[in-house]
Amino acid sequence: RAKNNECRLVLPDVHPGPFHPIGGSNITYLIYKNLNSSAMVMHSVSDHSLNLPSKSQVDLYLSSLQKSSKTQQGFKCTKPVTVQVNKARTVGMLFDKTAVLILSLSPHGMEDVPSYVKTELEQYGKNRGFERVLIVDSHNAMGEVIQKNDADDLLNAAKSNLDTLITKETLKLEVGYSNSEFLKINADDLGPGKIAVMCMKIGNEKFFLGWADANNMHNGLREHIANYFSKNGYSLLEVCTSDTHYKARQARNKHGYFEFGSLSKFDDAAEWFLQLAKETERNISPASFDLLEQETKVKVMGDKQFDDYSKSLDRAMRITQGFLIGTTIFFFYTLF
DSSP states (O other): OOGGGOEEEEEESSOOBSSTTSTBTTHHHHHHHHTTTOEEEOOOSOOGGGOOOSHHHHHHHHHHGGGOEEEEEESEEEOOEEEEETTEEEEEEEETTEEEEEEEOTTSOOSSOOHHHHHHHHHHHHHTTOSEEEEEEOOOSOOSSOOHHHHHHHHHHHHHHHHHHHHSOEEEEEEEEEESGGGTOOOTTSOTTOEEEEEEEETTEEEEEEEEOSSOBOTTHHHHHHHHHHHTTOOEEEEEEOOOOOOSSOOOSSSSSOOBTSSSOHHHHHHHHHHHHHHHHHTOEEEEEEEEEEEEEEEEOHHHHHHHHHHOTTSOOOOOEEEEEEEEEEEEEEOO
16 A cells, blocks of 8 residues: 555434543544544534544544445445535545535525435435435534424435436546645634645546645635636545534634634635645556445534533533444555
8 A cells, every 4th residue: 555645434323522621522533633634534423412522532432443344345336426416516426335415505505405305315315225325414504403394405406416426437546635734724713624625536637635724714715725726737526624612712603613714715725735746746646446435433522512501611521321333434545
């Protein structure tokens, strides 16, 4: 393996939070560092009921990442498919029998994708012969609780995406990855993981996926970055955030935090990502992938405790709810 080109796309069932610096508020960066700073820690279909409430539970979860089991491996995937239904957009790829779907309402925004969307899509995929459907909440535009019509549009776009993926040819995969450590970015609207870019060359086309260790994104930033990429001849699939609840400093605003793009200038952010894309492009190599899964039993906050905790930060918290947490990792590595 060529270690400089390893990349992991991580989809944890835990949700960042509850509040900085408590519990799993910085869990995304801890996963990132645990995986040699070569990971994109995505936001799964989850909410604050799945917060890790203490350091001991965070440590238990992190230790379980070393005990993952390989459930799939391969060398090929489909080219990405993008489906738009009204505000809803889905980007999908098929790795053997595993589909990866990235959901977004950007630039309109939304809060966490409701769990029934995941449940229905997993069943839909199973009925059509997929072994699994992995769903990423891109979390890339600020918004309110998702409305039923928007959730239905996400479902319809995702189902159409799955139907299209079945018909697509699978091709050999090349991968490049770069984190932003060399850029020395100093931005208080980013978590300590900063940003990263992965490039996938499939057939004769290159596709770029951006990631930010951030608590959501300012509306329109994703589109600004995508347009900047397009002007420079690059194809940006999506920019996703980790939804970290880390805070570099206190935010005296209605949200209580700084979303990415609220402090960083749009042009600066777009240029950071483009520089990473160019660096990533230089690192492209023929690649394989492993699908790794792990489960661990940890204690999470649950709905009621998060509601109570939100109302009274100084209230003693009782940890009572046990939960079996799963984590899925796509591990891309270069081949000799």
